[in-house]
Structure formats: structure tokens, C-alpha cells
Amino acid sequence: NKQVAIITGASRGIGKEIAFQMAEKGARLSIIGSSEEVHKTKSELEEQGYEEVLAYTADVSNENEVDQVVEATKKAYGKVDILINNAGIGDFKPIEEVTVEEWRRTYDINVQGVFLGTKAVLPIMKSQGFGTIITVASDVSRYTIPEGGALYTSTKYAVQGFMGSLAQEVRKDGIRAGTINPGMVDTYFANGKQGDPEKAEWLKVHDIAEAVVYMALAPNHMVIDEMHLHPLIQNYPR
Template sequence: MSELLKGNAAIVTGSSRGIGKAIALAFAEHGADLVIHGTNQTALEALREEIRGMGARCEYVAGDIGEYDTARRLAETCLSAYGRIDTLVNNAGINSRYRFEDLPLEEWDRMLRTNLTSAFYTCKCVVPHMLEQKSGCIINMSSSAGKTAHPNASICYGVSKAGINSLTQKLAYDLAPSGIRVNAVCPGPIETDMSQQWTPEYREKVYSAIPLRRLGTGEDVANVAVFLASEMSAFIVGESINVNGGKYMN
């Protein structure tokens, strides 16, 4: 086990599968103590045991990330288990593919609550403890859809991720003098359960738009999260880092 994140007490939301799970496993591999989160308790229990089998400490909180009580329980669990909160990874999120004219009003509310308001809630619960420590790291999972229009995502998804980018910059500006670094990660096309459902024609279309000619993996994103949580990124603040094989550059 690497000691890059040794002694780092980290919360990772939406970590029972996909990118969040990859981040949690990568953090554990590098020595972090974890509080993982999701809505599937069975999956969380399995991941907790996998992480503990790697020699890392791990607890979990199950609940709707769009509810303030879930954010409160995440912070309380981390403090109770490890006595501090060093890193918060706001990874939990959802997507949908409605055209604007077909978008239900309820979907707009659901998307912003899950993708954006949830990050505000977790930061509200975690930041006071980081201020007491005079140190901390917040990593917000955004998307290239928050920087430019995406043809295959609902408008509310892009708006929620643009909000994450703005939240990241404002928090970074306000909290940096207290030793708290805030950054975002903007993944492009990543190999997930959803991508397994693509037709061969659509997959080829996606590949052709990526200069590296491959999809990203959860590990590609997790490696950037590890870097941002570590002292290797000690002078990086307020950035929204693209992880997309060159599909979108800015």
C-alpha cells in the first residue's frame, strides 16, 4: 500500500459503483481512511469489506445525497471514526437525456438537487471542521458538459455541472486563505455500466471524437482525484481539470 494519502480521512459520495467506487479504492490503495456513501446498502457493505481487506479503515453512510441529513451524517461519521475530515469528494450525481421541449419540471428539480444542492450541503457540513483544522481538500466531480453544450445530455445536467464549476471557484477563493483547497474534475466519456449499452455505431462515433481514440476508465479519473487530494497538488486551487482524452480542451 502506498502512503501518499496516509492519515487522510476522506468522504467520497456516490461511491458504491462507477467512478466513485474507483476513487474510493484508489484512496484506500494510497492509505486513506474512508467514509463511503450510496443508496445501495448491500453494495456499500461489500465495498467496505473490500477496502478493509486492503488494510484501510472504512465506514459507510447510506442515504439520499440530496437530503441535508445525509450530508450531516457523513460529516459526523467521519469525525466519530477518525477525529478529522481531510478530504471531501462530491462525486454523487445523475444524468438524463431529455430534449429541452420534453423535459419535465420535476426532472429539473431532481437534477439540481442531486448534482448541485447536494454538494452545497456536504460542504456546509464539512467546511467548519476544515476551518478548525486550517487544512482540507474538496474535490467536486463536474463534467465537460458544464463547460460546453453536450448533444447527449439534458440541459439541466449541463446547468448543474456549470453550477459545480462556479461553486468550486467561489469556495476556492473564499477558503484558500484558511489552507483549504477546492478543485473540480471534469470527466469526458468514461467506460461505465451505461456505456456498455451503447450500439457499436454510437461507440464508434464517440471514439472518433476523442483524440486518444479510447474511452476513459474510472481509474483515469481516480488517479486525478488522488493527485488533487495529495500534497503533490498543494499549489492548485480553483481549477476544473478536464479528464477526457482531448475531446474538449480549454
């Protein structure tokens, strides 16, 4: 009885590593990215001997595209055990330089994307009587960042509220929902480059992926509402 996991934002960074670690645990995967890179992740997984991988180029903020992926996953594997809402974007600049377009796009992906993925899997999970929904939010959903973080931070606060309320709403259906809140992680996030020597002391993708896998595969009677992880060097007031 292999677990079936849908992972968004698996082209690179944290989501890609989650895909590898879930595959290693024997899960059957359905991975999503907005770019063609997601198919590269699939090839790399296959090279490692992980054959049960569906890959989709889809925008998490697009209702039809998300619905299609979830439907296709259910059709191929017969169930959906786990949804990992990981896709997210962020750019840091003074608020008066943020355009309405950037504001909307960030909310569309970081907040509406979480809503749409969740909305699409819920009827399946409810009919199964089980399921686990994990959202990669952020450590910044518990405090503020000094400069340029108002837009990004606000989306992650929103997601935190959404997931907290959702967890209570779906508990009666046997469904678990929780957030993982990372601090600075060495990825491509915010126009970064993974492996940049300047980020040597940041968390690594495997640190977060291990935590996500632990949450996702925890025994059914256990709920992990939230996990906060940040590098030792990161010391914001909390």
C-alpha cells in the same frame, strides 16, 4: 498521520474506483451511496485488506443524512482532510420531455448535494486550518452538448461556478477547492453499463480516479483549480 477522505457516490463507477485508489494510498475512508451497494464496496475493500472503511447509505441531497455522515466520520477518525463530491446523475433527452420532477432531482443531487457536503465539512476544515474539497463536475461545464444535454449541462455549469467562488472564499482558511472535469467515462452513468464494448475508447474509471487522487494528495502549498480530461475520440468545440 493518515488522510481521512469522505467520498460520495462510491457504490459504483468513478467513486468506487476513487475509494480503492485512496485506500491504496493509505487513506481512512468514509464512503456514501444512496443504495445498499455502498456496503458491497466496503466488503470488497475489506477483502483487499483495507480495514478503515466506514460506509453509509445516505442521499447527498438530504441535509440531515449528509450532516450525520460527516459528524460520524469526524467522531471516528478525529478529522476530515478530504471531501470528494462525486455523486451525480444525468439523463439525456429533449428539454420538452424533461419533467419538473426530473429537473428538481438532478439539481438536488448534482448541485445541492455538492453544497450540502461542502457546508457540512467546512466548519471542521476551518477549525483544523486545512482541507481539500474536490468536486467531480464535467467537461460539459465548459461547452454545450448538441442534443438532450440542457438539464445535465446546466447543473455542471452551476457546480463550476459554486466551486470557483468557494475556492476563493476558503483559501484564507487553508482550504483548497477544485473541480475535475471528465468527458465520457465508461461507468453506469445515464443508464449505462460499465464495460460495454461500445465504450471501449472512452476514459476508464481509473483514469479519473488517478487524477482525483493526485489532486487530493498534492502537497499543501499547491492548488489544482481544475483538471479537464476527455477521450481522444471526444471532440466537442471548446
